[in-house]
Amino acid sequence: MEKEFYLVPELNKMSQEEIRLYQEKKLIKQLAYCYRTSAFYRHKFDEAGAKPEDIATIDDLRKLPIFMVKDDERKSAQESLKKYSHPFGLHLCAPVEEIYLTGTTSGTTGTPTFSYTFTKRDINFIGRQLGHRLSLAGIGKGDRVVFFFALGIYATTMTLWGLRELGALPIDIDARAGTDLLLQFIELTRPTYLACTPSLAEFLIEKTPKVLTKDVRDFKLKGCLTTGEIGIALPEIKKKLESAYGCRVYDYWSPCGNAMGISCDAEKYHGLHAVAPDVCTSYDDLVDPITKKPVDSDEDGAIGEMVHTALEREACPAVKYAYGDVVQIYTKECPGCGFKGKRAKLIGRADDMLIIKGVNVYPTAIKDIVTTFAPDVTGEMRIVLDAPPPRVVPPLKLKIEHGKKVGRGDLPGLSKRIGAALHNKIKIRPEIAFVKPGELPKETRKTPIFEKTYE
Ligand SMILES: [Zn+2]
Numbered sequence: 001m002e003k004e005f006y007l008v009p010e011l012n013k014m015s016q017e018e019i020r021l022y023q024e025k026k027l028i029k030q031l032a033y034c035y036r037t038s039a040f041y042r043h044k045f046d047e048a049g050a051k052p053e054d055i056a057t058i059d060d061l062r063k064l065p066i067f068m069v070k071d072d073e074r075k076s077a078q079e080s081l082k083k084y085s086h087p088f089g090l091h092l093c094a095p096v097e098e099i100y101l102t103g104t105t106s107g108t109t110g111t112p113t114f115s116y117t118f119t120k121r122d123i124n125f126i127g128r129q130l131g132h133r134l135s136l137a138g139i140g141k142g143d144r145v146v147f148f149f150a151l152g153i154y155a156t157t158m159t160l161w162g163l164r165e166l167g168a169l170p171i172d173i174d175a176r177a178g179t180d181l182l183l184q185f186i187e188l189t190r191p192t193y194l195a196c197t198p199s200l201a202e203f204l205i206e207k208t209p210k211v212l213t214k215d216v217r218d219f220k221l222k223g224c225l226t227t228g229e230i231g232i233a234l235p236e237i238k239k240k241l242e243s244a245y246g247c248r249v250y251d252y253w254s255p256c257g258n259a260m261g262i263s264c265d266a267e268k269y270h271g272l273h274a275v276a277p278d279v280c281t282s283y284d285d286l287v288d289p290i291t292k293k294p295v296d297s298d299e300d301g302a303i304g305e306m307v308h309t310a311l312e313r314e315a316c317p318a319v320k321y322a323y324g325d326v327v328q329i330y331t332k333e334c335p336g337c338g339f340k341g342k343r344a345k346l347i348g349r350a351d352d353m354l355i356i357k358g359v360n361v362y363p364t365a366i367k368d369i370v371t372t373f374a375p376d377v378t379g380e381m382r383i384v385l386d387a388p389p390p391r392v393v394p395p396l397k398l399k400i401e402h403g404k405k406v407g408r409g410d411l412p413g414l415s416k417r418i419g420a421a422l423h424n425k426i427k428i429r430p431e432i433a434f435v436k437p438g439e440l441p442k443e444t445r446k447t448p449i450f451e452k453t454y455e
Contacts, residue, residue, distance in 0.1 A: 005275050005339055007132040016340060019277050024057050026278065026311040031055055033093065034319055040076065040090040041067070041319055058284050061309060066292050067320035073113045087114050094119050094314045103155045115256040115323075116155045119314040123161055126257050129276045130162025133262050136275060137223050137250040139193055141167030146191040148182050148200065149228070150175045156227075158257060159195070168193075179204065183211045192222045198231020198241070198251075202379075203442050205244045217246040224249040230346050230364045236371040236379060238269050253346070255323050256316075258282050258308040261344060266336025271343035273334065280318070281309045283342040289326050289350035289360075290390075297342075300331040305350045324350045326362065352449065354383075355390045356428055363449040366398070366428075369421050375403045376414055380440045382451040389450075395431040399451065402434045 004012050011019060031052035034041040044067040045051060055061050068076075068091070076089035086096050101123050103116030118126060139145065145163055147170045149156040163170045171189050173182050179200075186194070194201070201224055208216050224245050232238035232251045241249045251263040253272060259282035261272025274283040286297040286304030295304035306325050308318035327344040334343060348362035355361070363383055371379045377400055384397035400418070402411065415432045422428050 003337070003339075005136070005273070005341070006278070007129055007276065008278055011278065019341070020058060020284075023277055023281060023284075023311060027058070027061065027281065027309070028052075028056055030309075030311050030313070030317060031319065033314075034317055037093040038091055041093070044068075044319070058281055061281060061320075062285055062294050062297075064320050066287065066307065066322045068318070069322050070110075070113070070324055073115065073321075074111055077111075077113055088117050088316060089114070091319075092117070092316055099315055101158070101161075102153070103157045104153055105155060112153075115316070116158055117316045118158070118257070122257075122314050123158065125312055126158060126279070127161035127165045129260055129279055130159055130254065131165030132162075133252065133254075133260050133275055134159075134162055134168075134225070135166055136262050136264070136273075137193075137225060137248075137252070138265070139163070139166055139168050139223070143168040143193055143222070144189055144191040145170050145193040145195055145225075146182070146186055146189065147172040148175050148194070148196040155256075158254075175200070179207055180211060183208060186219060187212060191219070193225060194219070194221055194245075195225040195227075197228040198226040198237060198249075199229060199442055201226055201231075201241055201245070201249070202237070205240075216244055219245070221245055221247045223247050226251055227253050230348070230367075232263065233269055233271075233345055233364070234368050234371050234379075235269065236374050240374070240379075255282075255306075255325055256308060256318055256321070257313070258310060258318055258323075259306060259325075259344075264334060264337040264339065266334075268336060269345075270334045270336040271328075271330055271345040273337075273339045274342045274344065275339075277341060278311060280311055282306050283329065283344060285309065285320075286327070286329065287322060289353055292322060297329050298331060300329070302329045303327070303347065304329075306344070322350070326350055326353065351389070353390050354392050354396070356392045356394055356396055359427060361396075361426055361428060365426050366396075366422065366430075367449070369425055370398070370400060370418060372421070373414070373418055376406050376410075377401060377403055377418075378437045380437075380442070381449075382440060383449055384451045384453060386453050388454065394429065396428055398430045398432050399440070400432055400434055401437050401440055404437050 006012050035052040077087050080090050081087050098119045100120040101118045102114050104112035104114050160170045232249050254260040258280040260276035285307040286295040289305040308321045310317040326347045330343040333340050348364045380401040382399045411434050
């Protein structure tokens, strides 16, 4: 039997062209709804000189300007707080009494926004989609999933709905409770899956033997789910985690409940597979992160900032929302699992992008190259910024943890080799300072890539 990549059975029988037509039918209905129910979106359409009925295809949608970036969402929330005493923004399309679940962004880059706000109908739909997506990592009825993120009001809370939809049991432990408690609960509950950030999964490899006198491999997990940072997209990190845990490690994401994706069961990382084309058009709408001009997302290898437009959402549907995630799109069939839809590799945040001598450089691209030098490096590093990005006056300063077995005398040679690799692959000549292994602080939430020395 063919693998059922999509939740809706009919989608599994469709060609990619037919799936696009299916999306377009939903798009027309969704845009009419947003225009009808929200003065905010009416105003956006009017500003663009368009009516929702002008947008009948994904191509038409791509031609519309961006309606919202992160700062606009924040402003919209401030205004709705002032005007209607609620934080869900002027772009809220459903009556405020209909809100059933809300989750915010982590707030690591400013005031949290309530981007994960759903009506009951929304979370029923999204929950089933989130669940189906995780079933592709093998999760099903009877699985126990230790879920270790900042919980409660935060975005990750919606994933618990997906796990419950599957009949799996989430064991949710707030990341702020610390890793000792997490390990104690792993001992007590014998989970089959662990969900956390990739850096935390890495941290547990060393921490577990100190607390439990056993290795992470002894958890005998069926799989490990990671999200929140760029992790297993880096080959060294995928290898390190999978060999330590003795199971497949997956990467999944769904910014604002859109762009739902998961990596597949393969030795190599082949990106986040767009397994929910009926949820949004995110994989088909890219712009340049700086100019916000369209980038052809149907071209294999295209790089751009993803623009979200929801296809079935009542509460806070994204419409032309450039949320800040920069991805590289792959359009060819996945060599790992045969998936025929689009795949995306997260490259970084639009606001993380650096411009060095006119060239766009993403921190991940740097980290990607540096981690290939393991075990001479630990993989932990920081980019030191003396002035606000994106423009950097060369040389770019890097702080890199060297490996445990690297002596002082080896450092100049290592620095030269890393410098040469960075110059060959992404044309930068960095200034490298080494620090001892473990010296750069690890966070249980998102580990920062930048160290900022300016005020
Ligand atoms: Zn695949």
